[in-house]
Amino acid sequence: MRTMYIARSSAIASRVLAGETMVMSVADSTFFTLNEVASAIWRAADGKTPLEEIVERDVCPVFEVSVEDALMDAREFVRELSEHGILKVSDQPILPEAAPAPPGVS
Amino acid sequence: MSALRAVLESATSVATHTRVVEIGGVPIALSTRSATFAQMVEERYVGFVSVNEEPFDLIQFDIELLESGARGFGQSECGREADDAQDSDVSDDELEVTRGKGVWRMCRGDFLAEWDPGTGRGRIRQAMNPYSLDSVLRIVHSLVLAKRGEFLVHAASAIRNGRAFLFAGVSGAGKTTISRLAPVDATLLTDEISYVRKSARGYEAHGTPFTGELARVGAHCSAPLQVLYLLRQGAENRIDEVDLALATQALLRNILFFAHDTELVQAIFEGACEFVQRVPVRQLTFRKDASVWDLVA
Numbered sequence: 001m002r003t004m005y006i007a008r009s010s011a012i013a014s015r016v017l018a019g020e021t022m023v024m025s026v027a028d029s030t031f032f033t034l035n036e037v038a039s040a041i042w043r044a045a046d047g048k049t050p051l052e053e054i055v056e057r058d059v060c061p062v063f064e065v066s067v068e069d070a071l072m073d074a075r076e077f078v079r080e081l082s083e084h085g086i087l088k089v090s091d092q093p094i095l096p097e098a099a100p101a102p103p104g105v106s
Numbered sequence: 107m108s109a110l111r112a113v114l115e116s117a118t119s120v121a122t123h124t125r126v127v128e129i130g131g132v133p134i135a136l137s138t139r140s141a142t143f144a145q146m147v148e149e150r151y152v153g154f155v156s157v158n159e160e161p162f163d164l165i166q167f168d169i170e171l172l173e174s175g176a177r178g179f180g181q182s183e184c185g186r187e188a189d190d191a192q193d194s195d196v197s198d199d200e201l202e203v204t205r206g207k208g209v210w211r212m213c214r215g216d217f218l219a220e221w222d223p224g225t226g227r228g229r230i231r232q233a234m235n236p237y238s239l240d241s242v243l244r245i246v247h248s249l250v251l252a253k254r255g256e257f258l259v260h261a262a263s264a265i266r267n268g269r270a271f272l273f274a275g276v277s278g279a280g281k282t283t284i285s286r287l288a289p290v291d292a293t294l295l296t297d298e299i300s301y302v303r304k305s306a307r308g309y310e311a312h313g314t315p316f317t318g319e320l321a322r323v324g325a326h327c328s329a330p331l332q333v334l335y336l337l338r339q340g341a342e343n344r345i346d347e348v349d350l351a352l353a354t355q356a357l358l359r360n361i362l363f364f365a366h367d368t369e370l371v372q373a374i375f376e377g378a379c380e381f382v383q384r385v386p387v388r389q390l391t392f393r394k395d396a397s398v399w400d401l402v403a
Contacts, residue, residue, distance in 0.1 A: 011368050013375030017383070018350045024358065026371040031358060033351045 006054075006078055007047030007094040012086050027085040037063055037070070038077055045087060047094035051078065122168075127151045127243065130301040130312035130328075132250055134243065138169040143234060150236040151315045153326045165246065167221070167228045169239070178215040179231075203245060203365040212245050212364075214238075221246055244299065244316065248362045252370055254304065255377035258362040261300040261334070262318075263311045265293040266403040270311035270329040272300050273390065274360045275337035280392065282319040284337065287396045292403070296324040299362065305330065308384055334381075335390035335402060343398045346389040353387035354378050 008014075011026040021034040021042060034042055037059055044054040055070045063070070081087040088094055123144035124137040133156075138144055148155050201214045212219040217238035221228030228246070232238035248258050261274035262281035266289070273284050285297035295301075295311055298318030303310050309331040313324035336348065336356050348356070357378045363370060392398035 013372040015375070015379045017354065017379055020351045022351055022354055022379075024371065024375050026366055026368045029358070029366070029371070031355045033355070 002091050004051040004075070004078070005047055005049070005090050005093050006041075006045040006051055006082075007088045007090075007096070008042065008045050009086055009088055010097055023081075023086055025084040025086050030084045030086075032081065032084075032086070037073070041074055041077060047088070047096060051075070125151075125155050127154050127315075128156050129154055129243070129247060129314050130251075130303055132247060133164060134246065135164060135166040136169055136239070137166065138171065140171055140234070143169065143171060146234070146236055147239070150240070151323075153323055154315045165221075165226045165228070165250070167219075167230050167242070170229065170231045172231060172233045174234070179213055179218045201241070201364060203367075205365065205367055205370075210245075210249060210365075212242060214241065217242060219245075221249075223249065240316070244362060245364050247301070248364060249370070251301075251303070252363065252373045252377065255373070255380055256303045257374060257377055257381075258314075259300050259302060259357070260298070260360040260362065262297045263295040263300040263313075263324075264288050264403075265295065265311075265325075265327070265329040266291060266399075268329060269332040269403070270295065271332055271403050272302070272311060272334045273337050274300075274334060274356070276360065279337040280339050280394075281337065283339070283394060284392065284398065285318075285320055287394075287399060289396065289399050292399070293325045293327065294320075294322065295327070297322070302331065302381070303328075309381065331385055332403075333386045333388060335388055338389060338391045339394065340391040341393065342391065343393055343401045344391045345401065346391070348387050348389050350382050353382040357382060357387065 012023055014023040021039040023032045023034065040058045041054055044058050051074055052071060055074050056067055059070045060067055078087055078089060082089045122137045122139050123141055124135055125144055125147045126133050126135045136147055203210065203212050208222065208224055210221045217230060217232035219228060219230040219242045230242055244258060251257050259274055260276060261272045262285045263270055263272045273281055275281055282297045285294055288294060295313040296316055297320040299314055299316035301312040301314050303312060307330060310328045311331045312328040313326050315323045317323060361374055361378060363374050390402060
């Protein structure tokens with residue numbers, strides 16, 4: 001499977017509130033509340049780290065799930081968010097467009 | 107000379123009629139050459155038409171009325187590509203609000219408006235009816251408030267015992283019903299569009315002339331906001347807790363905003379997040395009788 005790079009879009013609004021990450025698409029106002037796994041992927045979506053590496057590094061060790069299962073779920077999550085313009089996806093590293101740092105990350 | 111007096115005197119010298127509609131402490135001056143339209147504004151916004159001697163930020167619109175029978179605004183006038191060579195009209199439902207070079211442009215089949223927040227000046231072209239102006243005012247107020255973390259929301263609101271209560275929900279949720287059931291000692295602020303502003307101690311709800319099925323202009327007053335209820339009709343009256351994420355999502359669903367503009371959406375989002383941390387949000391299930399008011403206020 002081809003390498004997938006993901007990056008947070010700048011056309012969103014997001015905030016961590018009471019431990020939950022909330023994200024809203026500017027394009028269609030779709031609102032997402034991310035669970036812990038999704039939040040981990042969201043925080044790591046810097047455009048230069050392949051999704052597989054994010055899953056292996058930030059998801060599997062913390063949530064005790066196999067790489068295969070985690071990657072399948074992660075791709076589905078990425079697909080859904082990208083459809084609403086919240087995540088950008090590419091098979092090449094994604095150059096920053098002044099992408100927003102997630103709340104709590106400088 | 108105050109900014110307001112300068113507007114009124116200059117308007118008089120070119121035979122225009124200016125009325126200032128103030129909602130939530132935000133005055134908007136409306137100038138027209140039509141005495142009839144000015145009269146219509148006074149009647150439509152009765153209780154909210156006033157002279158504010160010390161406006162904090164005067165917004166001014168010149169209103170140009172279309173001739174009777176004139177066609178509505180077409181796709182190209184609304185900044186869209188025309189579907190065909192005849193430039194079909196934009197329907198009254200297809201509102202488009204966009205920003206270019208800092209100027210907001212609002213277009214629907216029945217009106218075309220522009221507003222520069224930097225100067226506060228704007229222009230409206232519309233037919234002789236109050237509905238188009240009503241829409242423009244709602245849009246402009248929503249833009250002004252968003253920058254401050256404040257907002258218009260689809261909610262009925264009322265004051266009781268010195269506190270304001272909001273009842274939010276989309277069409278059919280029960281806003282007008284709960285407004286009709288309000289006891290005599292409650293002051294109705296609106297049964298449709300509530301006006302929420304920050305205050306020294308939290309938030310306040312202000313009365314608006316924006317009516318729903320009740321067709322009754324709200325009281326021109328305000329009170330500290332006690333709680334935001336999310337409405338649902340049911341077999342019994344009850345109040346349930348709502349977690350912050352759900353409260354934020356529900357509030358955002360009901361906040362009025364008209365443009366998919368990144369800066370605007372981010373401001374509204376941040377405003378909603380701040381609000382739910384400071385004002386209790388509860389799910390209110392209620393029967394269609396007045397007993398609900400014993401529970402909520």
